[in-house]
Amino acid sequence: MTECLFCRIVSGEIPAEVVATSEHALAFRDINPTAPTHVLVIPTRHVVDIPTLAGAPAELADLVALGARVAAQEGLDDGYRLVANTGRAGGQVVFHAHLHVIGGRRMGWPPG
Numbered sequence: 369m370t371e372c373l374f375c376r377i378v379s380g381e382i383p384a385e386v387v388a389t390s391e392h393a394l395a396f397r398d399i400n401p402t403a404p405t406h407v408l409v410i411p412t413r414h415v416v417d418i419p420t421l422a423g424a425p426a427e428l429a430d431l432v433a434l435g436a437r438v439a440a441q442e443g444l445d446d447g448y449r450l451v452a453n454t455g456r457a458g459g460q461v462v463f464h465a466h467l468h469v470i471g472g473r474r475m476g477w478p479p480g
Contacts, residue, residue, distance in 0.1 A: 374410050374464035388438050392430040395438045395469070404472030405442045409435045415465040418452040435467045444471035451479075 376382040377396065384396035387407055398406040409431055415421045421428045432450070439448045448471030453459035 372414055372464050373462050374408075374466065375414050378410070378412050388434055388441060390430050390434045390437075392427040393434045395434055398468070403470045403475075405439075405444060405448070405470065407438050407442070407469040409438065409467040409469060411465055416463050417454050417460065418465050418467075419454060421465045431465075431467060435469050438469050439471060442469070442471065444469075447471065447475070449475055449479075 373382065377384045378394055386394060386396045388395040392413070393409055393411055395407050395409045398408050411421060411427055411431055413427075415424070415427075418428075421431065435450050439450075442448075448469060451468040451470060452466070453461075453468075
């Protein structure tokens, strides 16, 4: 998927500030953060969205585990959000599955 922004980040074609990696995932800082900590966690293979990734439980678990590791690494001991936007109406902009690790400030409710 050479036209996929996140695939191009995985391949190194587009630079990103990588903060952590795992067997199946890559975590990097969002270029348009919505909080003091805003990291994207993506599978290293192209998968359109999180529901599609549900068919690969080891990869999905690795994605969530890397998100938790990033939160701990970033010192988000008071709490954080793991957000997965799915589909256009759900706010998904890049159609490569990803989680947002968002923290470092108090989160409001309800979101968006």
